[in-house]
Amino acid sequence: MFKALDSVDGTALGRWARACVDGLESRCDEINRLNVFPVPDSDTGTNLLVTMRAAAAEALTAADASVSEVAAALARGAVAGARGNSGVILSQVLRGIAEAADCGRLDAATARSALNEASVLAAEAISVPVEGTIVTVLRHGAAAASACPHDTPLSDVVRAAADAAAEALARTPSQLAALGLAGVVDAGGLGLVVILDALVGVVTGETPQRADLGVAVPRAPVVEVEVPTPDCVDQADDQDYEVMYLLADSDDVRVGALRSDLDALGDSVIIVGDGAGVYSVHVHCADPGAAVEAGLAAGRPHQVRISCFVLDQRRRHGPAPATTRGILAVVAGAGVADLFEEEGAEVLRYEQSVTPGQLLAAIRDVGHGEVLVLPNGALSAQELVAVSVAARNENHSVLMLPSSSTVQGLAALAVHDPSRVAADDAFTMSEAAANTRWGSLRIAPERALTLVGTCEPGDGLGLIGHEVVVIAPDASEAGRRLLDQVLGVGGEMVTLLLGVAAPDGLADMLIDHVDRHHPGVEVLVYPGGQDGDLLQLGVE
Structure with a gap:
């Protein structure tokens, strides 16, 4: 039987961060559908999720650390990775926790302080606060926590905060005209309730079930709250x-x-x-x-x-006109395909190889006038030039980007901005790809001569680019030595794409190695699903 926690340590705080990510992932689409204020751009759930993922990833650098160190990492990652209004406010929730936990503990008293500080920071961050938003929901949650008697256990404090936030969320349509007219609760407020409920789950072992929180409420006359004009914008007509x-x-x-x-x-x-x-x-x-x-x-x-x-x-609400830009990525592996599609790219997936004819057909099927192609090393330079020439016509402008690997393609896609002109967008993406060092880990299928010696069947091979730089008796040793080489010249983040044949525990072992020998370097791990390579890596 789970015993409620009297205080949260660094490990538990890390579990909470991952629970927040899971909760936001499960309700992301629902939160997006509620998004009508300050602009109805249907991205609040996505922005909260991206921000929380950035915070959780940063916290990995403080694994097994104190609660103050983990909290500081969460705040640092959230501020750096914040997306949209809601993501910026979320970063202040995490900063409030970090400032309260600076004393070295996170118990009932410091939890009350954390929520109060988060509420103050969030309110101070906004030039023109508006009632009926995530800031309102946060304020009510913090007030409920503060109202608890000083001897109240942590479990009751966090439960009181989450329940009060949920009640405040239900009132948001009566506080903000845009919500009342649309018949919805505030999207950012719902995301905050998900986050507070995740904290209840970590502390008590039981996460509150609030399946009906995000349902549309009946449209009814609303109480008009007089607020300054700038933050009452419901459309993007003036501020594009x-x-x-x-x-x-x-x-x-x-x-x-x-x-x-x-x-x-x-x-x-x-x-x-x-x-x-x-x-x-x-x-x-x-x-x-x-x-x-x-x-x-x-x-x-x-x-x-x-x-x-x-x-x-336009991207969300119907077919894009012929003048818009699309990204086509050539990928191997189901997990990799999912990563590109989640970022808005169209995917040409292959198993063993892809032909120029297949790429040409895929480009012609892209419903955009401008097409940026991320070949990711699947075809030779000569083949890409031939396809590019054949694909260009009065309806298609095609640019092949120099991504020589999947991780370089992901780095390029991360900086894609459709609001730029195509040439500038292509240059920025190409620069991101070029700045990403990449390599891979394989098992030698046969005896062969490499630049660093002769390998035997079954040896672990570490490659940087296309060249073997490490030969080791097994994949684990090869992976450790490969990471030492690629990080020996610097780097802040390593991305690992695990192949279908990656042995169990390989990723955990490599993360531990980086933590021990390259402190401060962030490691992100994704299931790539590619054949051949045990893993592919990129260093930025």
Whole structure:
């Protein structure tokens, strides 16, 4: 029988982060469908999920660490990976936990402090707070936790917060006109309830079941809450772009000036920090260039993301016109195919090999006027040139990107921005691919001579690019030595794509090796499903 926790340690906090990811994954589509405010762009669930995944991935670097170290990693990852209004607010929930856990414990008292601090940080982050949003739901959850007597156990504190948040969520249609008219609860608020319920599950062993929270509520007259005009925008007619970037080398004074500048440029201005000198900046505006220039005056903007609401809505709500851009990725493996499709790419999947004719047919089937192709090493340069020439006509503009491996293709796709002109988008994606070192781990099928010696059947082979650089008696040893080589010249993140023949425990062993010998390097592991290679890796 599960015994409720009196306090949360680093391991339990890591479990909570993974439970949040699982919960948001299961309700992502549902949350997206509820998204009507501040713009009806149907991405709140996706933004929360992407942000929480970034936080959980960063927490892997603090595995087996103290609760304060894990909490700090969660906040750091969330601020760096925040997407959209809701993701930025979520980052402040995690930052509130990090600041409360700085004392080295997360018990009933510090949990109350964490939620209060999160509520304050979230409210301060928004230039024009609006009732009936995720901030409202968070405030009520924090208030319920604070109202608990001081001797209340942790399990009752977190349960009170989650229940109060759920009740506040149910009231959001009566607080915000856009929600009442649409007959829905606030999308970000639902995501927050999912996250608080996950904490209840970790602490008590039983996650609350609230299957009906996201259902549409009856449309009824709503209580109009008078709020300033900028944050009442329900359409993207005036503010066509969402601009987000991280800001370093700044301070509170310059961030305050930046907030004023962005308020003058647009709305939905949110600026938050991770507590360690990095700020996440978010704004909806008509002039994305001016929003970035304002950041240059305040510090060093990086990881700039610009989204166009009009293009996003067209992609979601019907066939794209012939002038839009599509991505076609050539991939081997079911898991890899899923990764590309989740990021919006169309996929040409193959088992052993793909022919130029198959690629040409796939390009012609893409319903876009501009097609960027990620060949991922499946065809030779000469074959790609021939296909590119044959595919171009009055209806298709085709650009072959220099992705020589699957991991390079994923890195390129991560920076794809359809709002750029095709040449600029292709250049940025190509640069991301080129900056990703890649390699693979295999088992030698026969005796052969390589640049580093002779291998025997069954030896583990580590390759960087197409060249064998490691020969070892087994795959595990080859994998460790391969990682040492690719990380020996630097790197902040390693992506591992596991093949169908990867032995059990290989990924865990390699993660442990990186943690021990390359501290600070993040490791992401995905089921690739490719044949041949035990794993493929990319280093950024």
